[in-house]
Amino acid sequence: MKKIFALFFVLAIGLTIFSACEKDDICPDDTLTTPYLKVGFYDFSNQDANKAVPSLRIIGIDSTGFRDTLNTFIDRSNQTAVDIPLKTSENSSQFLIIYNSRDNEETGEELGNIDTLKFNYTRQERFISRGCGYATSFTDLVTILNPAYTNDTIQNPGEWINAIFDQDENLEHQDTIHVKIYH
Numbered sequence: 001m002k003k004i005f006a007l008f009f010v011l012a013i014g015l016t017i018f019s020a021c022e023k024d025d026i027c028p029d030d031t032l033t034t035p036y037l038k039v040g041f042y043d044f045s046n047q048d049a050n051k052a053v054p055s056l057r058i059i060g061i062d063s064t065g066f067r068d069t070l071n072t073f074i075d076r077s078n079q080t081a082v083d084i085p086l087k088t089s090e091n092s093s094q095f096l097i098i099y100n101s102r103d104n105e106e107t108g109e110e111l112g113n114i115d116t117l118k119f120n121y122t123r124q125e126r127f128i129s130r131g132c133g134y135a136t137s138f139t140d141l142v143t144i145l146n147p148a149y150t151n152d153t154i155q156n157p158g159e160w161i162n163a164i165f166d167q168d169e170n171l172e173h174q175d176t177i178h179v180k181i182y183h
Contacts (some may be wrong), residue, residue, distance in 0.1 A: 027132035034135045036083035037119065040177035044162040047182060050080040057101035061094045076101050086119060088136040094118045099160045113160045118144040138171040143179055
């Protein structure tokens with residue numbers, strides 16, 4: 001009887017220990033987290049055709065003026081579409097989009113054709129799970145080309161972007177183009 005009681009006691013302790021364990025908090029790869037803004041580049045004269053931007057460079061600008069090159073694609077490569085991370089702590093993000101990017105050999109200064117894009121949006125934070133944490137949703141997306149040139153009669157003299165179309169104002173799906181840029 002003592003053996004049965006001892007065995008029962010060991011099993012009860014073992015079950016108590018194992019039931020206290022929790023599942024690993026791992027975020028599955030297919031979980032939708034904070035999406036990137038997907039921008040596609042198209043031919044202005046044939047608007048259904050993709051048109052690569054040669055030697056594309058995109059530089060993010062923060063509110064203090066700090067600039068940093070994006071790492072979501074190979075810098076200064078030919079691209080027909082890119083993923084751009086938006087700021088999750090502000091309601092706008094600004095980027096320099098550089099066509100045919102290259103450096104001046106003597107000064108190191110950027111020589112490519114530069115346009116500025118500002119993306120305004122509404123953001124909402126949502127809890128996904130303990131493993132994934134929080135994600136930010138972006139809605140009401142509006143794209144502004146060269147915001148420093150706000151007067152319609154004044155254009156950026158080196159503007160290479162001909163038109164912009166916000167195809168999807170709500171960034172919910174990562175596999176579709178949200179903004180089309182025609183050049």
